[in-house]
Amino acid sequence: MRSVNKTRYAILGALLDGPCSGYEIKSLMGRSTVYFWRESDSTIYPMLKVLAEEGKAVPNIDYVGKKKRELFSITEAGRAEFKAWVESPTGLETSRNEFLLKLFFITDRGEMVRLFQERLEKIEKSYEEYKKIEARLEGLPDSPRKAIRLKALRYGIAQLALEIQWLRADIL
Amino acid sequence: MRSVNKTRYAILGALLDGPCSGYEIKSLMGRSTVYFWRESDSTIYPMLKVLAEEGKAVPNIDYVGKKKRELFSITEAGRAEFKAWVESPTGLETSRNEFLLKLFFITDRGEMVRLFQERLEKIEKSYEEYKKIEARLEGLPDSPRKAIRLKALRYGIAQLALEIQWLRADIL
DNA sequence: GTCTTCATGTAAGCCGTTACATGATTAA
DNA sequence: TTAATCATGTAACGGCTTACATGAAGAC
Numbered sequence: 268m269r270s271v272n273k274t275r276y277a278i279l280g281a282l283l284d285g286p287c288s289g290y291e292i293k294s295l296m297g298r299s300t301v302y303f304w305r306e307s308d309s310t311i312y313p314m315l316k317v318l319a320e321e322g323k324a325v326p327n328i329d330y331v332g333k334k335k336r337e338l339f340s341i342t343e344a345g346r347a348e349f350k351a352w353v354e355s356p357t358g359l360e361t362s363r364n365e366f367l368l369k370l371f372f373i374t375d376r377g378e379m380v381r382l383f384q385e386r387l388e389k390i391e392k393s394y395e396e397y398k399k400i401e402a403r404l405e406g407l408p409d410s411p412r413k414a415i416r417l418k419a420l421r422y423g424i425a426q427l428a429l430e431i432q433w434l435r436a437d438i439l
Numbered sequence: 440m441r442s443v444n445k446t447r448y449a450i451l452g453a454l455l456d457g458p459c460s461g462y463e464i465k466s467l468m469g470r471s472t473v474y475f476w477r478e479s480d481s482t483i484y485p486m487l488k489v490l491a492e493e494g495k496a497v498p499n500i501d502y503v504g505k506k507k508r509e510l511f512s513i514t515e516a517g518r519a520e521f522k523a524w525v526e527s528p529t530g531l532e533t534s535r536n537e538f539l540l541k542l543f544f545i546t547d548r549g550e551m552v553r554l555f556q557e558r559l560e561k562i563e564k565s566y567e568e569y570k571k572i573e574a575r576l577e578g579l580p581d582s583p584r585k586a587i588r589l590k591a592l593r594y595g596i597a598q599l600a601l602e603i604q605w606l607r608a609d610i611l
Numbered sequence: 612g613t614c615t616t617c618a619t620g621t622a623a624g625c626c627g628t629t630a631c632a633t634g635a636t637t638a639a
Numbered sequence: 640t641t642a643a644t645c646a647t648g649t650a651a652c653g654g655c656t657t658a659c660a661t662g663a664a665g666a667c
Contacts, residue, residue: 272626273537280544290646303539307628312648334636336646353541353550359561360536365445366529367475370591372452374584378525389531412546419542422605429601433594442628444654462618479656484620506664508618 274310275318279349282324282341289315290336302397302423315339323348380438387434394427446482447490451521454496454513461487462508474569474595487511495520552610559606566599 277300281292289312296306315337318324323345329338341349366386373379397420404417449472453464461484468478487509490496495517501510513521538558545551569592576589 273535273540274627277540280540283544288646289648290644294645300540300543303534303536303543305533305535309629309648310627312646331645332636334645349544353545353554357538357541357554357557359565360534360538361477362475362532363445363477364475364532366532367591368445368449368452368472369525369529370587371472371475372455372521373525373587376583379587382525382529385529393531411548415542415545415551418609419539422602425601425605426598429597430594433597437590442654446654460618461620462616466617481620481622481657482655484618503617504664506617 272314274306274314275323276349276352277304277306278311278314278318279323279341279345279352282339282345283349286327286329286338286340288329288336288338318345383434383438387431387438390427390430390434394424394431397424397427444486446478446486447495448521448524449476449478450483450486450490451495451513451517451524454511454517455521458499458501458510458512460501460508460510490517555606555610559603559610562599562602562606566596566603569596569599 277296278292281287281295287295292315293308293311296304296311300306315324315326319326319339321344322342324339324341327338327340329336366382369382370379373382401417401420401424404413404420407413449468450464453459453467459467464487465480465483468476468483472478487496487498491498491511493516494514496511496513499510499512501508538554541554542551545554573589573592573596576585576592579585
């Protein structure tokens with residue numbers, strides 16, 4: 268079976284909290300879901316139109332001062348589709364990890380160390396970034412959603428810490 | 440910049456150890472790289488032809504009994520390209536994790552538990568699979584390559600163990 | 612004899628990225 | 640006044656998956 272475009276679910280999810288413009292969804296994703304769900308900017312506006320055509324969202328022109336923008340609200344049909352997706356079987360991510368692919372074919376130890384160093388730098392940056400997000404999130408008022416997101420975030424942090432340890436073991 | 444097709448590197452890597460037929464590469468990947476590098480079967484044969492046209496590999500007709508097959512050997516140009524790829528900057532994987540996307544938008548605790556249970560079953564299966572591969576790998580004669588692969592594998596196992604622990608914490 | 616494995620492909624079509632485009636508003 | 644941000648898109652195109660095809664050889 269052909270795999271379905273899942274951009275729609277990311278957008279419907281974003282609309283769950285209230286009406287959003289394409290631009291807001293874009294920047295929201297850039298700040299949050301980007302760490303586990305990357306969307307190209309250009310997919311958002313067309314998908315909002317599609318969702319509107321399907322009756323999953325309704326557009327409304329809104330003004331902020333003189334700035335015009337189009338706010339989309341999720342409909343009951345939209346909520347239903349989102350719920351159906353959440354409850355449907357979740358595919359394991361199709362892993363394509365270039366780092367591991369390189370590692371798999373390497374025999375030279377020097378090359379491995381170089382690869383690890385490069386990776387370590389990137390992973391450590393990610394780790395710092397995650398810790399900042401954690402601090403920000405901790406400052407928000409408590410809610411079930413906050414608890415879930417914090418838990419997910421800390422899992423990500425633990426994974427990164429594990430990898431850092433793993434990488435360092437061979438470099439040092 | 441447009442992203443490059445990396446199937447070629449997976450294939451060149453497979454050829455490093457010696458001549459292979461498309462079928463052998465296919466089954467090798469199905470047994471090994473599939474865990475971090477998924478290739479659709481249908482990409483392999485055309486890419487071998489392309490590599491041959493580019494002078495990165497040379498085909499040779501080979502017979503096993505009466506069975507005909509086409510064995511490809513890597514050329515110096517092929518090795519050079521592979522080496523250049525290994526030494527080039529490695530992109531971080533483009534993460535698209537449907538599980539985390541769902542989690543991010545969930546507010547209902549019951550839904551979360553259901554999602555975790557589903558995930559746990561899959562991750563535990565992967566874990567068992569990885570442990571089997573580890574046992575097989577441990578049985579092979581020692582070599583630098585074995586050491587590297589075993590290390591990578593155990594990292595994967597540690598990651599899975601971490602996730603299992605993380606998932607269980609909320610289900611139980 | 613039939614099933615599995617070996618062996619090698621082609622074609623259709625969605626998906627997603629990159630590059631390209633445009634224009635208003637506001638803050639410095 | 641100039642840069643940044645807000646705001647919304649289109650077009651091209653390669654990448655990748657899925658489905659579809661074919662056939663021989665050996666195992667049981």
